[in-house]
Amino acid sequence: MPNIDWSKLGFGFSDVNCHIRYTWKDGAWSAPEFVKDPYITMHIGASCLHYGQECFEGMKAFRQQDGKIVIFRPEENAKRMYRTAVRCVMPPVPEEMFIDAAEQVIRANAEYVPPYGTGGSLYLRPLLIGTGPQIGVAPAKEYTFMIMVMPVGAYYKGGLKPVRAVILDDWDRAAPHGMGDVKVGGNYAASLFAHEKAKRDGWPVELYLDAKSHKFVEEFSTSNFLGITKDGKYVTPDSCSVLPSVTNLSLREVAADLGMPVERRQIPYEEIREFAAVAALGTAVVITPVWEITRGCEVVKISDETEVHPTLLKLYQTVQGIQYGELPDTHGWCHEVKV
Ligand SMILES: Cc1ncc(COP(=O)(O)O)c(C=O)c1O
Structure with missing residues (x-):
């Protein structure tokens, strides 16, 4: 060892x-x-x-x-x-x-x-x-x-920790019909400047809107966007410039198993104010709750700083439970490596 x-x-x-x-x-x-x-x-x-x-x-x-x-x-x-x-x-x-x-x-x-x-x-x-x-x-x-x-290591040592996000309209990550839906290094080079600026100014993650109109939510620099509506729907953007996330794919299936309606569609920026919960989704962390989103002078508060919406917690625990073999792997997602 x-x-x-x-x-x-x-x-x-x-x-x-x-x-x-x-x-x-x-x-x-x-x-x-x-x-x-x-x-x-x-x-x-x-x-x-x-x-x-x-x-x-x-x-x-x-x-x-x-x-x-x-x-x-x-x-x-x-x-x-x-x-x-x-x-x-x-x-x-x-x-x-x-x-x-x-x-x-x-x-x-x-x-x-x-x-x-x-x-x-x-x-x-x-x-x-x-x-x-x-x-x-x-x-x-x-x-x-x-x-x-x-x-x-474990990303969260003591439970999910919500973060603040920022939209920086001066920088885009990926153009429509560009390379946003594939995983090339250039996409990360394109986001580094805004990412470092966001971090310096106190936001751990930045959220991108669609590069053409800046009207619709796309994704965070290294994770997909999830909104939970007040009536309990799972909503995630449908866009040709967003990376199809394996975590998002899995969580959509878990949400459907839990009886939640799942919607993949355009999400107008204004709709952020209506969500009961927002999260960033990706392999590194599974789910990062987002409690506040800033765009210019507007600050949209989604929850209290330490509050984790019960639906986010349930989704997180289900995926982690399957990954660690604590819950039944009903979809056959875990590929065993015989050593
Ligand atoms: C731009 C971007 N979006 C989304 C994701 C999440 O994808 P996955 O769940 O497959 O890790 C990642 C991480 O790979 C990413 O870099």
Whole structure:
């Protein structure tokens, strides 16, 4: 067992046994290599460095109550990375290879999957990059696919903590029919400036409106938007420039199981004032309640600073319960990794 204080783990890089690596050349993927060195060497003209030919994923493996290790819905991440690769003219990683790679890298680092009860998980970061030299703008001829892993801690050490959000109308994240619905590094580069400004000014997350009209809610910089209406509906934006979140997909199914009406539709900015609860949704945290949203001089207070709406709590506990094997996995979301 590695000498780790699981209770002190945050969300950051830490050294493990290895990552898994494949290269694509002459139309085919290589056999996997297990690489200890976290540095990679590539050609100075690599297309990922110049033209942003790169994409990534984020997913988690959990050690369950009975000791099993499971990955949460890896086939959804495989499909999203496939779509992203096609959008960026990169050779897509077949779903079976993606899942096999995830299983193999977890097996090689099994002792880094945090013990049950610590609230931690093993974060998996699949990465696909153009590594062949490409000086004129065109897709590269060589690619590298890797999955790095690292143990991460419980995000909430003492219950869900609501945050304040801000809308900064001077910056957009993703244009309609641009790249917002796929997971490329450029989307995060596009949001970094506003994100750092928001943080400096006291808001941990920023919320984006649609880039064309600034009338409709889109998503936060690293998570989807959820509104709970006063009559108990689950409402989330339908937009071609929002990343389809695996967490949101799962929570919509959980909400439907709980008998909640689920709506995917345009959400006018003004409707924020009407919601009983608002939250940010994503793999890192599952649900982050948002208690207040500021836009220019307007401050919309959704709840008290420490209040967590019971529906958000129920959704959170259900997904975490399934992930840790405490609740029945009725949808078959947990993919077991035999070690
Ligand atoms: C822009 C953006 N939206 C939403 C999400 C949430 O997606 P998921 O639930 O698949 O982690 C993420 C995180 O991956 C993200 O970066």
